Amino acid sequence: MNDEPLTGYTVLVTRSKRQAPALKRLIENAGGETFVLPLIETVPVKERWEEHVDTLKHATFDWIVFTSANAVRFFYDAWKESGKALPTNVKIAAIGSKTAQKVARLGWPIHVTPSEFVAEELADVLVKHVTRGETVLFPRSALARHVIRPALEDIGASVIDMPIYTSAPVVENKATLRKWIQEGVLDVLTFTSPSTVKAFVSFIQEIEREKWQQLRTVCIGPITEREAAHHGFQHIIVAKPYTIEGMVQALISHVNKEGT
Structure with a gap:
């Protein structure tokens, strides 16, 4: 061979x-x-960065959903800037092995991962775990397809939508x-x-x-x-x-x- x-x-x-x-x-x-x-290069959404940092300073949430390693990276940068500690009871969902590895390297536990590394599969898994009235923080690409948020809102969850990075040619x-x-x-x-x-x-x-x-x-x-x-x-x-x-x-x- x-x-x-x-x-x-x-x-x-x-x-x-x-x-x-x-x-x-x-x-x-x-x-x-x-x-x-x-x-392409992956860059923060600069015009909204201060807004995102401020949101992280004051928001309370039950879940964080990561759909890429880049989302983890830029969220972590904003989180450090906010000066807050990660809530001990927050649950984390991660799509794909690379995203999960990035989360694990930060020492954060992962509670939900889909078997297929696509947004539709993650949405299907999330609606089985997130309950009505819970709040989900969703740091994402500004170019992401609208799959996760509608699925969560349909079951009565609140979503803090955070377009934190984008791709530029x-x-x-x-x-x-x-x-x-x-x-x-x-x-x-x-x-x-x-x-x-x-x-x-x-x-x-x-x-x-x-x-x-x-x-x-x-x-x-x-x-x-x-x-x-x-x-x-x-x-x-x-x-x-x-x-x-x-x-x-x-x-x-x-x-x-x-x-x-």
Whole structure:
């Protein structure tokens, strides 16, 4: 069995600068060559930061719901700034293994995790645990889909909605991406969020579609897959589980199948 099944494949890593190294390492450990070019950066919602810190100083809540490791990171920054101690009786829900690991590293217990790493599954689990009248703090991406909050409000819970971070395109990398696509140096594209798909397409929209729509495209989960399909990508591979490790394994399985 080939210990380096991705040998000979060039793979584009589009994650943010902070998150790219882990995926790069997994691909290279499997023999692939990586072209690292962050297409988005994750930043706090600056115009609402003071408001969020003030909310954390005064709010009381029974639950915190985290739907990404970034949500944990930015919430923790705001929480430290608020000067408050985390309530000892607060319950925490986390979607996905990476998010759970980020919470665990802070020493906080996790009470709820879904079996599938998508918002719909987390919403289904939450409505079985959260009770009417409880208050849920929801630090999230400003670009998040509206799934969690409506589900909780439907059962009579109160939600403190906190759009605390967002994704912004890294415009300075546009020329490099266009050059690589024009030159045809990439075999595989990787997308870990709908935002990375949108940034990619916005950067290369004037380039002939044949140069990029036919590339193997690995998506971290079904929501990212849906965004890629919307933009016409023809050869989409979806991770299972919905993690970067799952992405690399799905690509390896695809490559092995191609070789048989």
